[in-house]
Amino acid sequence: MTRLLVLWCPDWPVVAAGAAAGLAVDAPAAVVAANRVVAVNAFARGEGVRRDMRRREAQQRCPDLAVLPADADRDARVFEPVAAAVEELAVGVEVVRAGVVAVPAKGPSGYFGSEAAAAERLIDQVAARTGAESQVGIADGLFAATLAAYRGLVVPPGGSAEFLAPLGVHELPDRAELVDLLRRLGLRTLGAFAALEPADVASRFGADAGYAHRLARGLEQRPPSRRRPPVDLSVSHVPDPPIDRVDAAAFAARTLGERLHDHLATHGLACTRLAIHAATGTGEELLRLWRCADPLTPSGIADRVRWQLDGWLRGPHRPTSGITLLRLEPEEVVDGHALQLGLWQGGHDEGAERAGRAMVHVQGLLGPEAVVTPTVGGGRSPADRVTLTPWGEERPEPEAPEPPWPGRLPTPSPATVPAIPVQVSVTDRNGQEVGVTGRFALTANPDEVRTPDGTTHRVIAWAGPWPADERWWDPKTAHRRARLQVLLAERSEEDGQGALLLVRENEKWSVEGIYD
Missing domain, CATH: 3.30.1490.100 (DNA polymerase, Y-family, little finger domain)
Structure with a gap:
């Protein structure tokens, strides 16, 4: 297996956006797409800003936060001088993506005396030529070398599998569904996944999981029998x-x-x-x-x-x-x-191309936010779990859907989630408002739900409450809420029975979801 040296520039989208905007290097900044933070620098992380956080919440935590737009073209353009700087000292430079380059480790390590010396020399070279901070990782194979670069490590030859074993399965790139499945099966580390038999993985999970299994074992994603094209x-x-x-x-x-x-x-x-x-x-x-x-x-x-x-x-x-x-x-x-093309990826699918053009046309008439694609990830409420991204923009990587999410609702999820929660009142048999105690217990059994138009719905069954005590360690941003599912009595043959997801926050009830 080829031994690779990978140079990684941390938070590159923020670095590139800040350079293009003339922002000071020590200013807290974040790159935002579809009102979600997709990249953040160290100064903003120090103020509590994190990836996939909503833009408004990020600005609440860091009022001085510089919000920068996502732009893949800009990121790649600004990264070219970094790749050129590496190329001055090492041959065979390959750009993996904007912010990451890989070179065969044999040449630089032989010229500079050792792999550690080559890593240090390349970091100094990039800093001197471009001013960008970087980290270097060296290991057998691109996957292990990239993860080593994130940690600034030189993995001994033949030690990639041992290095990968204790890392979480979330390190597998672009495989959210597989990671979700592995976690539910109790396989939470790459070592546990690698311990499975390759034939069992391929027969149970499919070919793509077989490629991921090779990565977890410290091998290349595909066997080394690739053909060099004429x-x-x-x-x-x-x-x-x-x-x-x-x-x-x-x-x-x-x-x-x-x-x-x-x-x-x-x-x-x-x-x-x-x-x-x-x-x-x-x-x-x-x-x-x-x-x-x-x-x-x-x-x-x-x-x-x-x-x-x-x-x-x-x-x-x-x-x-x-x-x-x-x-x-x-x-x-x-x-x-x-190469397995998705429904909207185009290629030779004429129908998919027409659909894509139609969506762009609608965006031209109604604005970018008129056509969105959902990304399902982790969260406690239905609204938190879904991120809407305008059509054509790169969808952010979702939060891990599996625990820890204390207070997360059980399945099924509501069919309808109002854009703005509708306030209601919940009362008991005596007409008194039902509340939630400090220990997240209902003060009485719910009997009726009254909507703002004055309509009352009798409650015949309920479940919960599910407490969510979020950010309890930060008094400025901490908030407590409790969710309750209620089944309403049938009002007429046309209406049928209905069920609501209610949330109690700031001593008020509101409808957070509607079940079919």
Whole structure:
């Protein structure tokens, strides 16, 4: 297995956004998408701001918080000088994503005397050339090396499996459903998952879980029998006039990305490592490798080409003339069946493309927030568990759906969650308001629920309350609430029976959900 050195720049989306906005490096800042925090720097974390926190809550905890927009193009463009700085000392640089690069460890460690010395030298190089902070991890395989970089560790050769064993299964990338299932089965560490037989994992959980199982065992995601594609799989483009603007680069990226994907698809292949070559009118040669854990879709190829061209054309070391030749070479491929497109991912699905265009059209008429996609994650209330992201934006990584979530409601979830909770009154048989004590016990059995329009509904059964004592350690942001499920009597044959999810907070009841 290839021994890799991975350099990671912490909180890179915030670093890139702050640099583009001219923000002071010691200012608390967060990158926000769809009113959710997707990245936060150390100064904001010190004030209690965390990922996936709502924007309003983050600003309440840190009034001086600089809120910056998410922009993948910007992140990649600003990261190009970091990749170039690493390339000055090490060959074979591959950009994993904006903020992370990988290089074979053999060359730098041999030149600088040891792996630890190479790591220290690269960190100093990046800091001197770009001012960016970074950490380096070295291990066998990209997955282990990346996790080692998060911790600034050098894992001994052959020790990746031992290093990974005590880490949580949530470290598996982009596999929320599998992580959820493993936790429910009691497999909470990568070591426990790795201890399963590979054949049992593949037969019980499927091929993708088999790839994840290889990662947990300290192996590459796929066996090392990958084919190197022949030269004729590369695609080229000679722009006329030469590319010297970002908008022209974006058009060329999309066209060339679709050509490469179609070319690979005719051979039953998909790309996992992409080489982007460019030549300028003055004879300059530019090259950058991009590595991806999963096979690249047409849009994934186009994004990486656009990001790279944007970094070259607008970076500090921009070429002296326009780009006259652009060539894409798939450095590593896998069988095409590894590329499983989702419902809305497009590709060759004409219906999905029409649906995507229709959604963009609706956004153009009604605004970005008019079309959203949900992400289900962890939380105590139904509203907390669902994050709505405008169509076209990258959905944030959800909170872990499994415990610890004390006070979380049991299934089933309400069918309808009002955007604004509706206040109601809950009374007992004597007409007195039902409250909740400091020990989260009801003061009386609920008998009626009265809505703001004066309509009363008799309660025939109830369950709860489920207490939620949140942020009890911080008096400024602590709040207590209790939830109650009530089954209402049938009012008419048309209405039928109904059930409500009620929440008691600040000595008031409100409807948080409606069951069908």
